[in-house]
Amino acid sequence: MSLVELIDVNKEFKSGEETIRPLDGIHLTVEEGDFVSLMGASGSGKSTLLNLVAGIDEVNSGHILVGGTDITQLSRGKLADWRAANVGYVFQTHNLIPVLTAYENVELPLLLLPMSAVERRKRVEVALAAVDLTNRAQHYPRQMSGGQEQRVGIARAIVANPTIVVADEPTGSLDDDTTEQILTLLQRVNHELGMTLLMVTHDADAAARATRILHLERGQLLENGQPIMPRALRTA
Amino acid sequence: MFTLVPYIVKSLWRHRTRSLLTISGAGVALLVFCFVGSVQHGLFALTENQEAGQTLIVFQENRFCPQSSKLPQDYARTLAKQPGIADVLPIMVFTNNCRASLDAIVFQGMPTDQLKKWREIELESGSWDGFARQDDAALVGHAVAARRNLATGDKFTIGDITVVVAGIFSSSSAAEEGLIYTHLDFLQRARGQSDVGLVTQLEVHLTDGADPDVVAAAIDAEFHAGPVATTTRTKGMFQADTLADLAELIGFIHWLGYACVGLVLSLVATTTVMSVQDRIKEHAVLQTLGFRPFKIFRLVVTESMLLSTIGGGLGVICGMVFLAWSGMSVAAEGVTIAFRPSWDIAIQGAIASVAVGLLAGVAPAWQAARTEIVPALRHA
Numbered sequence: 001m002s003l004v005e006l007i008d009v010n011k012e013f014k015s016g017e018e019t020i021r022p023l024d025g026i027h028l029t030v031e032e033g034d035f036v037s038l039m040g041a042s043g044s045g046k047s048t049l050l051n052l053v054a055g056i057d058e059v060n061s062g063h064i065l066v067g068g069t070d071i072t073q074l075s076r077g078k079l080a081d082w083r084a085a086n087v088g089y090v091f092q093t094h095n096l097i098p099v100l101t102a103y104e105n106v107e108l109p110l111l112l113l114p115m116s117a118v119e120r121r122k123r124v125e126v127a128l129a130a131v132d133l134t135n136r137a138q139h140y141p142r143q144m145s146g147g148q149e150q151r152v153g154i155a156r157a158i159v160a161n162p163t164i165v166v167a168d169e170p171t172g173s174l175d176d177d178t179t180e181q182i183l184t185l186l187q188r189v190n191h192e193l194g195m196t197l198l199m200v201t202h203d204a205d206a207a208a209r210a211t212r213i214l215h216l217e218r219g220q221l222l223e224n225g226q227p228i229m230p231r232a233l234r235t236a
Numbered sequence: 237m238f239t240l241v242p243y244i245v246k247s248l249w250r251h252r253t254r255s256l257l258t259i260s261g262a263g264v265a266l267l268v269f270c271f272v273g274s275v276q277h278g279l280f281a282l283t284e285n286q287e288a289g290q291t292l293i294v295f296q297e298n299r300f301c302p303q304s305s306k307l308p309q310d311y312a313r314t315l316a317k318q319p320g321i322a323d324v325l326p327i328m329v330f331t332n333n334c335r336a337s338l339d340a341i342v343f344q345g346m347p348t349d350q351l352k353k354w355r356e357i358e359l360e361s362g363s364w365d366g367f368a369r370q371d372d373a374a375l376v377g378h379a380v381a382a383r384r385n386l387a388t389g390d391k392f393t394i395g396d397i398t399v400v401v402a403g404i405f406s407s408s409s410a411a412e413e414g415l416i417y418t419h420l421d422f423l424q425r426a427r428g429q430s431d432v433g434l435v436t437q438l439e440v441h442l443t444d445g446a447d448p449d450v451v452a453a454a455i456d457a458e459f460h461a462g463p464v465a466t467t468t469r470t471k472g473m474f475q476a477d478t479l480a481d482l483a484e485l486i487g488f489i490h491w492l493g494y495a496c497v498g499l500v501l502s503l504v505a506t507t508t509v510m511s512v513q514d515r516i517k518e519h520a521v522l523q524t525l526g527f528r529p530f531k532i533f534r535l536v537v538t539e540s541m542l543l544s545t546i547g548g549g550l551g552v553i554c555g556m557v558f559l560a561w562s563g564m565s566v567a568a569e570g571v572t573i574a575f576r577p578s579w580d581i582a583i584q585g586a587i588a589s590v591a592v593g594l595l596a597g598v599a600p601a602w603q604a605a606r607t608e609i610v611p612a613l614r615h616a
Contacts, residue, residue, distance in 0.1 A: 008246045056524050056609040077528045085527020095613070099246035156525075192540045193288045 002065075002163060003196055004030035004053060007180040007230070009062035011048055022048050024219030026062070027230045030164075030212075035190040035197045037210035039133075044216045046200045047168050053198060055083050055168045060235045067163050088157030088195075090167035090186075096141040096148040102128065103137040109160045127155040147178035151185065151200060158189055165189065167199040171206055183209050244539055251511065258507040260545025262592075263554065265496040265503075266585050270555030271451045272493035273581040278565070278573040279486050283476045292440035292452050293474040297465035302329035302570040306434045307464055308555050315438060318454060320446030325439040326477050328423040328431070330569045332395045336482055340567035342526060343416045345423030351375075354441065357412060361412070362388040362403025372508065373402035379415035379563035379574060399427045410574035412564040436570075441473070464497045478571045486573075497588050500544060505596035508540040512600040519604045520612030529605035536604045540597025541590060548589020552582050 009072045011023040013152060022045025030036055040046040051057035052064060064071050074082055088109075097103045106127050110120045128134050131151035141149055150170060157165050167186065171179035187209055190197050199210060207213050215222045222228070248255045294315070296305035296365065312324040328345035348368050360378065367373045376386055381404045386392060390401045399418060424431045431462050442451060451466040459466045476483060512519070519532050527535075556577040567576040 051610055056613075077530065080523060080526050080528040080531075082526075083524065087526075089524050091521075091613070095517070097243070097521070099250045100243060104242065108243075108522075109525045112531075161287060162460070 002029040003032040003034075003067060004108035004198075005030070005063075005065040006049075006053070007063045007065070009049075009052065009064060010060045011045065011052065011057075012060050015181055016100055021219050022216075023052075023059075026219075026221050027228050028214070028221055030196060030198065032196055033194055034212055035187070035199070035210040036212045036214060037199045038214050038216060039200075039202060039204070039207050040216035042202070045219065046216045049216065049221075050166050050168050050200045051080065053164070054087050055079050056089075072168055072217040081112075082198060084109060085160070086163040088160065088165040090150070090153050090157045090170045092151045092169040092172040094141070094146070096149055096152055096156075098141050101138050102133060102144070102148075102155075104157050105141070105152055106155045109156060113160060122157055123161075124155075127159040128152075128186075130158065132157045136183070145178075146174055147181060150174065150178070150182050154182070154185055154189065158193065158195060162195070164196045164198060168198055169202070170205065171201070171229065179203075179206065240535060244535060244542065247511070247515075248542065249516075254507055254510070257422050258543050259547035259550070260502055261503045262500045262544055262567060262589070263551035265499045266548040266551025266589060267555040267558070269493050269496040269588065270552055270559070270577075270585050271575070271583050272489055272496070273584060274555075274559050274575045274577065275486055275566075275573065276490055276493075277578055277581060278410060279479065279483060279574055281409070282428070282479070282571070282573055283472045283483075289470050289472055289541075290448065291471040292442065292448060292455070293471050294438040294440060294455055294466050294468045294470050295436075295474065297456075297467045300569055301334040302331060302436045303334060305436050306431070307436070307438060307466065309433050309435045311459065311462075311464075311466075312435075312438055314458065315440060315455060317555055318451070318458070320443055320451040320454075321440055322443045323350070323354070323441045325354060325441075326420060326435040327437050327438040327439055328420055328434075330395075330397060330423055330426070331567065331570045333567070336563065336566060336568040338566055339383070340572070341384075341416065342414065342567055342570050342572055343374070343394075343399075343418055343423055343450060345418045345420040347420055348489055351417055354439075355412065355417070357405040357407045359403045359405050362401070364403070364542065368404040370400060370402060371419060372399050373419070374399035375403045375405050375417040376401050377415045378406045379402060379410070379413040379565060380416060382561075382563035397423070410576040411565075411572050414567065414572035414574050440468070448604070475571050478569045479573065482566065482568050482573065490521035500548065500589070500592045501596050503601065504540055504544045504547075504593055506537060507543060508597050508600040509603075511539065512536060512604045515604075516612045517615045519607050520609045520615070523607070524610050524613070525599060532607075533601040533605040536601035537597035540600070541593030544593025544596060545586075545589050548550065548585060548592070552589070555585070556582055 003100060006026050006028040009023055009026040012019050012021040038046045047140050052059055059072050071082060103124055106124045110123060128137055131154055131157060133151050136144060171182050183206055186197060189195050201207050296307055299305040309326050312326045315321055315324045330343040331340055331479050333340045367375055386401050388401050388403055448470050453467045456466050522532060557578040559575055565572050
């Protein structure tokens with residue numbers, strides 16, 4: 001069974017009188033341990049697709065199964081619980097909580113899980129060590145560079161050992177050197193921790209770090225230039 | 237929720253000027269709330285207690301100010317023989333100001349043995365012997381002593397009357413602590429010989445089971461044809477009638493107390509709304525991490541309650557300390573309403589603070605909890 005499965009997913013928005021359909025009957029399967037990058041033009045709907053998989057946006061129709069759970073059927077509260085246990089989200093603009101230290105930011109997702117304080121501390125220390133920021137644990141976001149903030153964001157995304165890590169243009173606001181560091185870090189998260197990654201990017205070099213590269217064009221998902229077919233048709 | 241306390245406190249500290257202004261506003265409002273409450277409490281204690289209904293005050297008919305009521309002292313002996321009456325206290329009252337005043341001094345002169353018997357007072361300093369030995373000795377209520385900075389052994393003058401402080405007393409009745417007791421004959425002679433043999437009022441203590449209305453009617457009937465006609469009422473009614481104008485004013489100012497609570501509500505609600513609007517994106521991030529909408533709701537309500545409770549709590553504490561320290565009272569026509577701190581007022585203030593914080597937080601918390609994540613993440 002695939003880790004993530006999108007079945008005939010549709011998403012549309014109203015823009016005045018016009019209906020925009022960025023996702024038009026999308027099918028996708030992601031296996032455990034995959035590092036998938038999703039490319040496409042601005043406004044093509046790649047972030048929308050990422051948000052749907054992360055459970056922070058709702059489909060108009062279709063199903064999204066993650067680890068066997070159809071998240072399109074969950075209530076708002078249950079979906080929040082599901083996100084806490086299964087999703088690590090890396091934002092383009094880091095989105096750290098400014099009043100909390102790096103340590104406290106990384107600890108936040110763990111506060112939602114049944115876990116002792118000792119276990120929490122251990123996990124936060126491991127996560128901060130993984131992004132090489134142990135010495136910055138007590139620093140506030142305003143005291144860190146953009147690259148360091150993004151590394152804290154990655155530590156926050158992986159600390160709860162989620163089913164899938166999604167990253168929305170994680171290097172979009174960083175310089176070349178820092179972009180290289182962050183992409184290397186994401187690759188390590190995939191290789192060394194075995195975490196499944198879905199990354200949105202419009203940078204071809206960044207996308208090349210992934211094990212699979214998908215393109216979203218006119219509401220359709222393409223892999224190697226071909227539309228991705230429903231699983232049933234592929235097996236037939 | 238306790239694990240999120242650092243986040244809540246740091247969020248309030250992030251806009252510390254705004255938070256501190258809100259806390260100080262809530263504090264001042266609750267201080268006024270406590271002050272208003274203590275005024276009402278003082279009036280209620282004066283007119284509604286048990287003694288107020290079972291003790292009668294005999295006053296000269298159609299007289300209101302104690303300076304103008306003059307009853308023959310021997311009325312007391314006549315009354316003592318009437319059925320339903322246990323004891324009669326002849327009392328001379330002198331006040332430096334018959335009108336409503338925040339610094340009126342009220343002297344009551346009465347026989348020492350009856351003073352000890354009928355007044356629940358306890359000497360904090362000085363002695364009963366010292367009081368009994370000296371004609372111009374006075375026992376000064378704790379509140380007056382605090383207000384006028386008097387100590388045992390001091391000599392002070394109010395109007396025509398000069399007394400020596402023989403003791404400072406406290407009492408379970410706050411109004412008592414606003415009085416000065418002297419010997420009856422001293423007060424009768426203090427302003428010349430014209431008042432010898434006269435008293436301002438007679439305080440009648442009833443036997444168990446006696447009907448106050450029946451006894452009061454009998455007293456007035458007894459003296460109707462005498463040299464001075466009387467008006468007799470229960471002590472509670474006498475005090476309520478004497479303070480009628482003030483009571484009306486006090487009845488009105490209780491709206492001020494409600495206004496203070498309303499002020500805290502709007503102040504805390506405004507601050508919380510601003511805080512939520514500043515953090516639309518932050519709440520969306522928390523939801524992305526897995527915070528349930530209800531948890532966001534509770535975070536915002538807790539912030540609001542913290543602001544209100546800290547401010548209100550400080551206001552209540554300051555109010556109680558001020559009331560205890562100041563010994564303030566208002567007197568009119570010889571009757572004193574004492575403003576005293578009480579647990580009732582403190583608890584009401586604390587409950588009001590918490591409840592207002594809860595109410596003020598509900599609307600902004602609902603707004604924060606209902607935030608759509610994706611549009612909010614795009615929020616600048």
